[in-house]
Amino acid sequence: MMAALRMEGVGKRFRGVPVLQGIAWSVPVGSVCGLIGPNGAGKTTLLRLLLGLIVPDAGTIEVLGEHLGVENAGVRERVHYVASDPAAVPPFRVGEWIHYASLAYPRWDAPRAARMLDALELPSRRLVRELSAGQRTSLQIAVAAASRPDLLLLDEPTNGLDVLVKTQVLQLVIDMAAAEGTTLVIATHHIEDVERLADRLAVLYDGRLIAQGELDALKASLHRLQVVFPGDWPGEIESDPRVVRVERQGKVAMLTVEGPLEPVQEACRSRGAVLVEPLDLDLTDIFRAMVEREGYARAELRWDVR
């Protein structure tokens, strides 16, 4: 399958500090890839590299079959980036913004732009900077749809949107993907959006890609097992490489298991476990297990601790 984007050994430093290291990532054409990671993991930098806005210090980047170099004009016309709530807004009206965008994109679809402004209730006389954050995101989505990109990069697209506008925006991007085969990359903290929209997932942690692949396969790669040992706690369970995390409370233990569940269930039973019960693990739990395995820890915050 052709890749809409491919990175090999990509690294980027800002003022000597590594922000991304050894990134090898590919997303097939026509898929929707969720990009998740804790704050500061490097998600935005990764997306900006794909646009050719910044140049990597190491490695190669291929977008829509073309190697990114210094120019990248051809690729820019086919890749579109939507940031949540852009900081600097020129003193344009909505209509003027649309007009300038129509000049920048050769595949501009003017009737579609008009329909989108209508559906998203964006009056063309309004000043862009007077729009709410949600309306500004909607405007960017309208521009993205009308420019008919092959690759659409969405950076926190649903931040600051109320639930109705959010649903409308997500429906619109999935409709674009379904109708035109647009490849989508959605960087977000809203894991439930990823569970709905994505068929692939990439997990970024501390500048490294710690997991990527089909969403269903990644969801099936980790399980949770509740076990009860009436006797002594068998320490060897903890050193089992298939068990990536153990939380114990008295005789009850919660195991996070990587790979097939049956061998670990069997191992627990043979060591005297009286209850061995698989429990549901959603993507939020899986994400937490993945980053914790890499050493991520966050203390519980208490307001009354001195």
Next chain:
Amino acid sequence: MWLSVDPRSPKPVYQQVVDGIKEAVAKGTLAQGDRMPSVRELAAGMTINHNTVARAYQELERDHVIEVVRGHGTFVAAFRPHADREERVRAVAARIRELLIEAHHLQMSEEDLLALWRATLAEWHDERRRAQP
């Protein structure tokens, strides 16, 4: 909507779509010859991934639940016997055995189990009656 999925569930979304459509056909919400929404319509309508819907449709087509008529759309298929019917019936029997084991450990008698079976069946017929226009 007659179909709903829970993306939070560990069950893959495509499997939920397959199961949901099979249930709608079994209940009569969807009848033979009914036009199915297109992949695009269903994906946008439910805000779920279109490749996931396409995968579910492929599986349903392989299972003769729906059929694609080129240039016309996708429809609920006429009943067709499965080539692997015997194998599937054996799988049903294996599931009944699993239920027997579970019932034993819950100390349910055979009579309890049959009563539950009849009650569930009555509920199912009730749901079917309500589902059909």
